[in-house]
Amino acid sequence: MTSITGGAPAFDLDLWLTKYLGMIPQGIAGDAEIRSRLTTPFVDTTDEDVRKTRLSADEINSWLDYAGWNLWDFILGRASEGESGLIPRQEYETNSFVQQWNTYPTWIRQLTDELGVDGLLGLAQTARHEVGTKINVTRNWAASVCPILGRGIGITLDQDTADSRRDDLETLIQFGRRLQHGTWGGGSGLVSGRNFTLDVLAPEFLAQLVAQAQSLEDPEKLQAFRRFNAKTELFGFMLHYDCRAGMGDTGPYPLPDGRFAIVRDHFLNEDIYPWAGVAEGLPYAVTQVMIFPADKVKVTINDIMTTFSDPSNYLDYIESVAVFARDTRDTPMAELRVVTAEEMATYAQIAQKGTLSMYRDLAKKSTEQKIRDGIMVYTREFLFPHAMKAGLWDKWVAEGFDTLHPNTEAAWPTLASPKAAEILTPVLLFGGGFPPVSE
Template identity: 25%
Template sequence: MPDMGTDLTYAKLLETNNYLRQLSDTTYWLCITRTVQESKLFPMNPYMLLSYLNTFYRLPTLLREIDAATPAEELGDRAREVSLKVDTVNAAWGMPAFYLIGREMLMNWGLLGPADAVDDVVDVLDFSRRFNLAYHRNDGHLTNKEFGDRSQFLPERQLQVFESDLHGVTPGDRLHTAATKLIAQLSQYAFLAHCECRIGIHTSGPYNFGENRQLIVRDFFELTEGDYPWLDGIATQLPHANLTIPIVFKDTNFNLMDDWASFEAEPSYDASNIAAVGMYTSDALTDGYVPVGMDSADVLAETMEHYREILNQATADLWKRIAGWSREQMIDAGALVYSSVAKDFAHLAGTYRQSDWFELDDRVQRFKPLMNDEYGRDNLGEMVGLLGFPHQKTNEYSMARYSGLNQNMLTGIPYTVLTDDDFARTAGSTLSGSTSLPPKNGLWTTSQGRLEVDDFNARARDFTPGALTDGNRYLDEEWVKRNYGTERADALYRQTQATSRNLAGRGSGLRRADLP
């Protein structure tokens, strides 16, 4: 029996394969039921396939470094308190799914067996599982799908601040108009900045706000200079890289919030049903959500109007820049957007290096000649839609969860790795790569100003948010339910209330009926 170390056990493999099968079922359901994004500008299918390979070769090494600096479950605790790009679509679903799809590609080509890279697979899924359990701690589930397609990770203390501070609107008033126009502009810009894919936009909820009202929280990321080299010099008048817009809807039931952070509602999403809005920012250096223009409805409307003007110009500027790219540059950019979905873990841990996340690995570069549009389309469709690869078949008696067919998108680890040794335990830890894109030269936009990356890393390593200090980390909703009004509970709530316009200093004893 090979020496696999203390971590690889039968129990660990059972847990890994269970999580892998959940991801397989959920990803298949998403691929066949949700809207398919296509682009007339970017070669999306080729760049997606290359991104999966890049994730397979690079992610295990990078996650091990991050996990050693800040454990995955602590990162989940951090992400639960604010809106960060380590969210449902990027980190919770995208990171492990992209890695495993890259593994499927290599198995289909005969370059990998199901036992190969077992240490990598176990480590990636273990990190992902620990992060997800902590991130979803307040609703007690592993994924949105497991929760019936809901995403309710925010604590009561934050939701009380939102309910108290959001500004009411009526259709046609200045703030309602400013908010709906800004959301439309943010959506257009975020799609373009992310090479016409959805991962720069996140939606969570719904939360019950009573009187037939529900709150959803919409997040928009990478709005100006930061990790993406192509955003250097773009939207530099915007003071925030990320914006969060909580929205209260009346007479609307959001009955689906899936792991791609897309949603469905009855009746359908209608801006005329928006009853209240607000705006905040957060990043790896903020202690909770920071209000943006929340002093009054007029100030918020003016701020939203100003940001829309900036982003409207930024969209035009970015279109002009991308229009000058070659096909290879478009493929590289899209592949790096996808394969870097876990990069904000490195920002939180203070281990971020640009070359780790924004180069295509040399092992991936060799597959570029395959990636014309036809091959990309057919290979992707066969792998995640038709499930037509021979190795995706199971025995003739089995019936998969959603298709009822004897085939699965993702392949489990054979348990013979515990007794055999005819496999490679890892894909390797030496990373080298390149990109056809211009190098990153700009600064990183943060809540503490525009920083060099080494300064950003140092500040991140030295920062711990209040919700994780002074014994607060384990003061969960179950504890608060039995200890509200105590000194510890009041201190925890007052931290979240510190920047609230209406709740500052009120503590933990409030019910919804008590909110101003």
């Protein structure tokens, strides 16, 4: 039983920003390299191992080692992602990690007791036959990686040790793996292990969506779509406090005519937040099926459903699109409807007004209140979709789901201060977020 963090070369900042621990590159080559170093292939799932309730140290440490590289790879890609400037995202995200580590295991055990392992596996299949759902690949990743990152922060702050709360660590690892197995049916549960291709939708369902696509050759139609895409995307970001919980891409999906599709969800009317009134008049989610020429642009998608392309301006190459609305969270796929050009213009206008309203409200809030709001968003987002389906959400809220744990309160002053960078840089980038366990 060993961990790759124990054999890292001497620290060289430039090297460690181009290779994880100075050894392992980004992308597909990095996935192959990190896998070759693992003692057991526990980042992949099987029908048998997702049912285990106790894990060996080798299994845990292999999972932790891969998660450390996976997070590093993701963060380097995210470096180009903008922030609104009004929302203290790093502060609320890192406090959320601590909150999740200290509370998620309890909620996950309740959810597992309610549904059973087979019920979790079945629930995770939702991502294959629905759009406009938050039971998706982002939550598969975040429901385990984010709270376990909170473990790393807690260890750095001397709230825990690497060998304390072993049962909670196992609960979180297995919950994420069960969701991944339900979605993919085996093999790599992480998109980084699938060549950064998130082709999760069932082919027959995808074909029904693609069949509705209309050409954007008309410049006016193209401009109208680009305006709709930009305004609803920004609104979803702001409604979810400047994080990607408000959107998600899947694909690329190769099409019979040689082109490919990306399917994008924008979540616009999420009513579980106190400020959701700004979304009045919008459907719960809109889904864009965007079709591109495969000979002009190449696309990869990561574990938080974010698209990267070569060239980077991939939307300049879009050829056709279909836009759908899911009016409520539970609208059946049989009632998914095509959004007309007139509705797109209306929704874009409502989204723009809603974004401005969010900006005004945020400008009035204190930094502390914005951090608390952000913790609510980030802690709810990765479990509430599953709890809703299981009929547990209202019970959880009544039992104090949003109440800050004492360890979160204790970590807050440090994580919301200038000292945070000293703690977070090694945790997020240099393996410190995933300390190995011992026998």
